[in-house]
Amino acid sequence: MLRATVRIELKKGVLDPQGVTIKNSLVDMGYPEVGNVRSGKVFVIDLDVDDHDKARSILDEMCTKLLANPVVETYTIEELQ
């Protein structure tokens, strides 16, 4: 069994209202040193697969089809072990 960590982020240039709201809230709360904030998602996925290459290919498919919207998001397979 392998456990994968997949990170989904908005592409550069895509507006991130959640990130802007968090940045403004943090500045208002007394953290003027906060600059840009970008928000994203992370999924930890257990796979009943032992082969790393096979797992990576399944993850690529799953990210493209369901987890990320390739028009505005990118995905990164961060860990696989």
Next chain:
Amino acid sequence: MLRATVRIELKKGVLDPQGVTIKNSLVDMGYPEVGNVRSGKVFVIDLDVDDHDKARSILDEMCTKLLANPVVETYTIEELQ
């Protein structure tokens, strides 16, 4: 300036309906090898601070006060550079 990556995850034992839905969808889509799925959030935060220790202490405060709900979530400062 430092850029931090902060990951927010549900504590073990806390129900994760989004993760369950994604797991079920992936199995239905033809990926029976998918086991447990846990969902979380990730924030990339730019800080106008040069000292790593100061940045870490600010991030700890921000996570406890705004970014994570310490009752059901844990946070990890993944990268700071």
